[in-house]
Amino acid sequence: MKKFIITLFLGFSAMLQAQNTLSGLVTNAANKPLPGVTVSISELNKGTTTDENGKYSFSNLPNRNLKVNFSLIGYGTQNLTVNGRTKDTALNSILEETIFEMDEVIVSTAFNKIQSQNVMKVEHETIKNLQRKGTATLIEGLATIPGVSQVSTGTSIGKPVIRGLSGNRVLVYSQGVRIENQQFGDEHGLGLNDAGIESVEVIKGPASLLYGSDALGGVLYFNPEKFANANTFKANFSQKYFSNTAGSNTSLGLKTSTDSWKFMTRGSYNTHSDYQITDGDRVTNTRYNETDFKTGIGYNNSKFSTVLRYNYNKLDLGIPEDGVAEQSNSKKTMFPKQGIFNHLLSLNSVIYLRNSKLDLDLGYIANDRSEFEDSDQAALRMKLKTFNYNVKYHFPAMGKIETIAGVQGMHQTNKNSGEEYLIPDATTNDFGVFGTVNYEWNSNVLQAGLRFDNRSIVTDAQGISGEAGSFEAIDESFRSFNASAGYKTNLTDDFTLRLNVASGFRAPNLAELTSNGVHEGTNRYEVGNSNLKTEQNLQTDLNLEYKNSHFEFFVNGFYNHVNNFIYTSPTGAIIDDNLVFNYIQDNAQLYGGEIGLHLHPHPLDWLHFETSFQTVTAKKQSGNSGSNYLPLIPANNWDNTIRTEFKIKNWLEQGYATVNISNTFNQKNVSEFETISDSYTLVNLGFGGTMKIGKTIFDVTINGNNLLDKRYIAHLSRLKNDGIPNIGRNVVLGVNFDF
CATH class of the missing domain: 2.60.40.1120 (Carboxypeptidase-like, regulatory domain)
Structure with missing residues (x-):
């Protein structure tokens, strides 16, 4: 390959x-x-x-x-x-x-429109803006976007949640290809570092038309760092310090371009001690270390454009088991721990034909995940290798009608080499074909599409039938037809309406089909079900936006019905002191949305006030066993920010100061295996700008997160059942030099 x-x-x-x-x-x-x-x-x-x-x-x-x-x-x-x-x-x-943010080109949707022309409402955030919030990891930054949350294990591990759906129901794209890293497990993170990433686009809702299986809940689409402008050479160095974890984040990047050739490279190192809670104690073995390397080379002429990128990511993660126990500032992980290696190679090409073009995206991902219990001999080791392709043909435009047709596919193998097996050796093959049309007239846009997918899963038998850790061989195929339709119009010059209806699907993952043992972190003996059907959903989204020179307001509402939603349910049996849970299915419904405004009053051009509220409710349709609420649903949140912009003589340009108050409400709508979570309010401060000292110019950021050192436990924290609070006060200092 x-x-x-x-x-x-x-x-x-x-x-x-x-x-x-x-x-x-x-x-x-x-x-x-x-x-x-x-x-x-x-x-x-x-x-x-x-x-x-x-x-x-x-x-x-x-x-x-x-x-x-x-x-x-x-x-x-x-x-x-x-x-x-x-x-x-x-x-x-x-x-x-x-005074409002720039209208960015949206890459994650088929026709690459700017947001004001796009049928779908897609949240776009630059990584620079997320970093200004002082978050330690990429997923922490994403969780500040309305409608996005995270299932977390301390500060090192986070899994994205979009409007209540997570795990395999949220698809992640980087460098133009889908990331595959055993998403079924909630005990490891994305395997992506924010260094070398330009921005993120969030599709909140089914995107199976463009991305196939696993985009049932939404998509996180990471856009890589841009190349240098033509005939220039750029160097960049950034350094951050985190007071709570005595953490450090260092990144160095180089890039250069001619008219046709482009090259870039970036290396980063991230290291943190155990995080502190409000009384000063540290949560033992939440320390972690991360090494990340990215490079890319590109070429274009009048007939084609192509970019080859490579990303290496190494994670050394401690697994907290004892809560607040041994106190240490060490950054060397203890047992048990995880070692994760990710290799991502992508080739993204555009071939220009007479009146049309062909997009070709190829990707290869090698994910090597090991778990070490009490020695350097891996008790668990899984190697996941994935090759995927995405080919899209843009037909010649017929007036105001644009048409795209494409095929996508994936070949994936999972191999075990440790003493323990979570899932069996398996081979997965995907194939999908789709078409979509965009018609634009005046201030109106109509977009629709159809898609067919087939996923086949073949697994090997393992162990002695009936015993823990054994798996029966399966050979299954899952098929699905999906469609989407959207309409965007300007009701007035300043008032926009978007209405989208889309279906999505997700084939059962290997854990749901084959599990036979104790699941990590849950203390449950889980038994898979090879008879599970494909999850299929239909979601309706409504977006209203009003924007003028000094005021911006939006309302997003959604209703999501999911057939054959997969979840675990107790059987009443006990194996090795663990309750036994089976994977079963039921229809489910999720509904809610986000609302917000941005006020920039005249003549106070230096003042901004932003506020947003997000809510989601998720229920099983039958509710025939215990609570009828789904698990891992984020609590309602109300977020308020006051931002000022200023300049101080000749030494601080583009200065800003922010006060953020984030109110998370109690979560009473819990599943039968969860407990109610209390409400809490966090206060965060930020300051920064571009400083000039002599001939030296650099960006500086100072953040105080959870400034009042509030003791709280997030509802989606995996440490909640042990009563372990989230991180306390954290002061983050950052500098960034561009040469």
Whole structure:
């Protein structure tokens, strides 16, 4: 497979073509040139900035229509389409001042529209903004986005939850390919580091039309760091210190580009001691260490664009078992612990044809997960190897109608080499075919699509039948048809409505089909069910947005009905002092949404007030055993932030200060295996900006999280059953240098 990728990459590189150029002038509404405007063509991985006269230029462009994005802090984003069939093309842009965030191009949806043109409401957040909140990990930052939460184990392990659905029901994409790392287990995290990631897009709802199985609950789509602008060299160094865990996060990146070639590399190291709770005690063995390396090389000419990326991630995670026991500032993990190695290789290419184009995404992921109980000999070791592909053909446009058809697939093998087995050796194959159409007229957009998928799972028999750790061989296929339809319109110039109806599906995972033993962290003996059916859902989403120069308001509502929802239920039997649970199915319903506003009063241009509220309720339809509520449903949350922006003479630019008050309500709607969680309020402060000392320019951030040192236990904490609180006060200091 590696030889194939290298041959394909070099073969494309040899196809040199004649150059086409694009240039222009960017001005403000008063017709004054704007320097420093970022001009980008995302599908070519090309970018530049306007000079002191507001001018920019690109060369070596394909002979087809291209979307060009213009953005500058303090101005509204503009997304223009240019016809690239002439050798020298001029495209000018006029940007208008605005106080709200830029209108970003959404990559995770099929047609790559900017958010204001997109049928689906997709949450877009830059990693820079998430890091300004002082969170220690990527998943902590994601959990600050309305509608997103996390199932956590201390500060080191977090699994995303989107509107109450988690695990295999949320699909994660990085470098354009789906991440596969044994998502069925909640005792390990994403295996992704935020260094080298530009932004994240969150699809809250079924996205099976574009992504197939496991996108039943939603998608997290991570966009990698952009390459350097043409004919430039950039270096970046960042350092963070975390007071609570005596933690450190160090990252160094280098990147350079010519008109056609691009290269980048970044290395990061993250290390933390056990976290402290409010009385000063540390939660034993919540320490962890992470090494991350990313690199990429890209090439484009007038006929194609291609990018080859590689990501290596190594995690050394302590597993907390004894709660508050041995007190230490050491960062060396104790037993029991986990060692996880992730290798992600991706090739993303676009081939330009006469009036159409072909997108080709290939990915290879090797996930090696080991657990060490009391020695360096792994008691559990699973090797998951996944090859996936995604091919999309963009048909020639017919007026205002755009059409895409594609095929996706995956070949995956799981092999065990430790003494213990959680799941059997298995081979999984996916194949899907889909088509989607986008029709845009005036301020209206209509989008619809159909898809068919087939997943086959074949497992090997293991152990002695009937004994713990044994598995019966299975050979199953799961098929599903799915559809989606969406409509977006501007009710007025400032008021937007979006309505989407989509179905999704998820095939049962290996743990649900084959489990036969004690599940880690739950103290339950779980028995799989090879007769489980595919989960199938239908969700309706409504989004209303109002935005003018000084006020922004949104309402998101959803209703999600899931047929054959898979969960565990007690049998009453006991094996080895553990209650026995079977995997069963029932229909379920989830409903709720998010509401928020952003106020920027005139003439107080330096003041922002943002508030949001999120809620989700999730029930089993029959409720025939104990509580009829589903487990691991996040509590309601009300989040409020006051942000000021300022400048201090000549030494602090783009300065900001924030006060955040996050109110989490009690969670009384719990399953029969959960306990009610109390409410709590956290106070967080932030300060930062771009500092200039002599000729040295750097960004600085200072955050105080849980500043009042509140003692609390989050409902989705896996340490809740042991009465272990979440992290106490944490002061985070960060600096970032760009050279």
